[in-house]
Amino acid sequence: ELKVEQNPLFLSMQEGKNYTIYCNYSTTSDRLYWYRQDPGKSLESLFVLLSNGAVKQEGRLMASLDTKARLSTLHITAAVHDLSATYFCAVDWYTNKLIFGTGTRLQVFP
Amino acid sequence: DTGVSQDPRHKITKRGQNVTFRCDPISEHNRLYWYRQTLGQGPEFLTYFQNEAQLEKSRLLSDRFSAERPKGSFSTLEIQRTEQGDSAMYLCASSYRERQGAYEQYFGPGTRLTVT
Numbered sequence: 001e002l003k004v005e006q007n008p009l010f011l012s013m014q015e016g017k018n019y020t021i022y023c024n025y026s027t028t029s030d031r032l033y034w035y036r037q038d039p040g041k042s043l044e045s046l047f048v049l050l051s052n053g054a055v056k057q058e059g060r061l062m063a064s065l066d067t068k069a070r071l072s073t074l075h076i077t078a079a080v081h082d083l084s085a086t087y088f089c090a091v092d093w094y095t096n097k098l099i100f101g102t103g104t105r106l107q108v109f110p
Numbered sequence: 111d112t113g114v115s116q117d118p119r120h121k122i123t124k125r126g127q128n129v130t131f132r133c134d135p136i137s138e139h140n141r142l143y144w145y146r147q148t149l150g151q152g153p154e155f156l157t158y159f160q161n162e163a164q165l166e167k168s169r170l171l172s173d174r175f176s177a178e179r180p181k182g183s184f185s186t187l188e189i190q191r192t193e194q195g196d197s198a199m200y201l202c203a204s205s206y207r208e209r210q211g212a213y214e215q216y217f218g219p220g221t222r223l224t225v226t
Contacts, residue, residue: 004152033214042201043153043217088152096205096213097143097166100152 002027002093006101013079013108021104023072023089030067031092034074036085037103043088047074079108114218116202122224123192130188131221135204141213142185144177145201146170147220153201159185192225199223 003026013019023032031050035043047056049065049072056063060083062075072089086105090098115134123129135142141160145153156175157167161182171177174192179185189196199220205213 035217042219043203045214045216048214090152092213096141097155097158098145098153098215099155103150103152 002029002091002099004089004091004099004101006087006089006104008104009102010105011107013076013106015080015108015110016078018078019076021074021076021087021089021106023074023101025070025072025091025099025101027093028067028070029091029093030065032065032072033090033092033098034063034072035088035090037088038085046087076106079106081108081110084108114202114204114216116200116218116221118221119219120222120224122226125194125225126191128188128190129192129223130186131200131202131223133185133187133202133204133218135184135202136216137183139204139206139216140182141205142179143203143205143215144185144187145203147199147201148197156187189223192223194225197223197225 005024007022034046037043047063052067054065060077065072086103088103089101117132143158144156147153155168156171157177159179162179174190177187199222201220202218203215205215
């Protein structure tokens, strides 16, 4: 059965700093998604990664996928308070159901 | 069409009662998914439909749960004889086939169920 793990689970970072969230999964897949969730809200799609080596960037966030290592990263550049949220990676498995990671709760402080 | 909608947004019920939730997907999307999310966890897959056919059900979906999508448009999720462990956010998502066989899922606002 597919397992998806994220680390860290909680990340407190200062504005202006850089950091990376890691997403490891246990079974071959070449489709991975990143979502953002604000407290009490639903999921907002951030990135769709569809092949090995895929890299996508939007603003201060950049996501990449290494299917051979079964690893995706979400890199945050020069963090700002508005990025505070929980970030989930999700692996698309077989019938296109999504298997979600544990989530990384990001808190950005001044 | 502005996105996936769900109704109600919040539901409080007493243990043992039945509840039904509705999801209206984005109109051109042929796939519809249900997920459940408990506090501090990622969403867990429950079931999905392609058009009106229910193609997969998770083992999380006990026989107290039933989902339908009668005309391939909106879907309902019913929970019978609710238990406190059913308290969660129930999320609906819809999708259509895009490039490279991917189905990007767009999520609704969710229905938060509290069983007292």
